[in-house]
Amino acid sequence: MEFGLFLNGYLPGPAAHDPESEHTMIMREMEYAIHADGFNWKYVWIGEHHGLVEYSHMSAPETVFSYITAKTEQIHVGSGIMNLSRPVNHPVRNAERVAMLDHITNNRYEWGTGRGAGSHEMATFDLLTSETKAMWDEAATEILRMWEQKDYTFEGEFFRVEKPHNVLPKPNGPGHPPLWVGCGNPGTFTKAGELGIGAIAFNFEPVYNLKGRIEAYKEGIANCTEPLGQFVNDNVMMTNAVVCLADRERAREIAMSPGRGYMNTMINVYHDTMPPQPGAVKWPNPPYVIPDEATLDWLIEAGYLLCGSPDDVLEQIAKYQDVGCDQLVFGIPNEGFEHDEVLEMIELFGSKIIPEFDHEPIHRTTRMRATAQRKYPDFAHPLPEGLDVGVIPTNALLPLGS
Template sequence: MKFAVSLSMERFNPEERMSDKIHNFLKLVRMADEGGFETLWTAEHHTLECTISPNPFITLTWLAQHTQNIRLGTSTLVAPYWSPIRLAGESALCDHLTGGRLEFGIARGAYQYEFDRMAGGIPQQEGVAYMKELLPAVKKLWQGDYAHDGHYWKFPVATSVPKPLQQPHPPIWVATRDPASFDWAVSVGANILSTPLSAPASEVVVLGEKFRKAVADHPEVPRPRFMMQRRTCVYDREQDWEVAVRHSIDYGRAFENLMQNIGTVNNGFPEAVPYELVANRDSYNPEAIRENLMFGTPDEIIRKLELYEAQGVDQFCLGLAFNLPFELQEKTLRLFIDEVMPHFARRAAARQAD
């Protein structure tokens, strides 16, 4: 099992300086690169200070100038916000400018709040239909001349300029939790990005079963890779868990604001919805959050990760973007690099020796 980290530049109050956020973001990415993480993932979002990434390709191109080995991924591009020609060309150029390190992640989109501003107010659930039309068109454009006559887009013969550096194209990842999208993604040769959100460990098993079924149902394609992400905080002392849980709860209430479109956003800053309006109050139980999410000492983290490894997860991704203070993000990466990753490296070496 390899490891990745998901990061975004995030501001949660107007007093926080953008220059500090850029500096801290770059420092964490360099730590991950030097520490042996496989991939850095960053998302696409608009009009929201809590996830500052209006075009991940710009961010990844910048990061490529400051890193050596880490793969650079979009987690994820929001399908309804793009046209096939623009997406094909921008992603291919990013692949060249990053030296062939681009990982192309795409999704239907998460926030109805954004859809109301970026996609004409279509229901967020309709994003999956856009994705299923967009991705095959982008792949055709990467190959050469192609004309498209679809439901959402129509254009005469065109091609991607430039073509990707990686051939036939950068690795493609589809973000999903839905069984039908698992099946579709595997059928088109894409890898899977998924998350159990804040659900119990049993949800990790459920997602693993969805992945295995999709793979079994499509023996005609090579087995794709399977990534799973959880909010992560690693600390020295067991009693430090309350800080991570508190930040996760506060972030979760802001997340529900955007998912359900039920709260207020002031000048880009979403307010946390009142506790009585949250959709699933059980997911805000502090003890449950402590156990379900990737929070713990290095030994606790290793214990939790073994479940993911058993479910066939090829890449576990540390979700660090939930308003966790920079000092805790930095400590999490350092402890993970020094005490968690060596454990799994030794296990992998032992299996190869056998």
């Protein structure tokens, strides 16, 4: 099992309306990713959201990916998620951005995709959530074709490229960035498996509730004969919360601190395309408070979070392997943590826990990308006549005829 961090640009309370606090949050989140690179973490996922006050102020993660990878050695950066809906990100623009990130990160970018957080976010772009599934289906397939063909054309329901265009750059091959999709609804897990792409699962319930959905994904991927991309990305990534500190009592104090669960109240407002959680509390109602130690122990046992010293967390983590999780990712900064405690958690978990579960130095997605096979020919149309070029600059990287 591999491990990662999830950053979302979370900025609760009055700080969401203070530019200086917003800047502090952005710089700290990049610091967490850079710090994790030295402590065995393999992935950092960063959300892309628009207009979701307090919940997420991270609207352009592609700029953050470049900063992080320039200052790290091995950690992969992933979009969680890049919206493929035509009004939010034109499919050609997505193809260009992803391929460029593949170059700039030197193959360390993971292409997490999806349809957006819900109706409020989509309304930012005058878009209805009822349209987003069909837009994803159309764009995902075509972006893969843009990366291979040099005379791309398309006439679709949501976008068109009438005359042949070579969409540039191409990915830093062989292959292309691993493809993932956000899975909130049970049917999306099956669909992701059948398409041979990774599933991004958000855990807002007891961990064993996800077992059936993960099994459906694994069954789908076992039967995948024609993956959406050039290779099968057999991966289930699950998000959760962790409070791991050397001081066990302080970790438990954080888990029971006032305001824990505030982000969940915002998820229940904004993420209205996912099935609602039973008894969900919506902002501005106050989140549930963990009233006592016994309730905290029950929540830990159910898999709502991991909490305690490194020895405690080592014992708690096995259940995530039991349900078939390939990559376990933790949202940070967790509510109740101070900045220095987040850094301590990254160090402790990375140095004492990750080596017990992840013994492979090469990323799972890197191994899968190595099996990539092209799907389309270079050209779909006959070349026009009269394109004989006789002279190019002497400093060209390759000569004519090469």
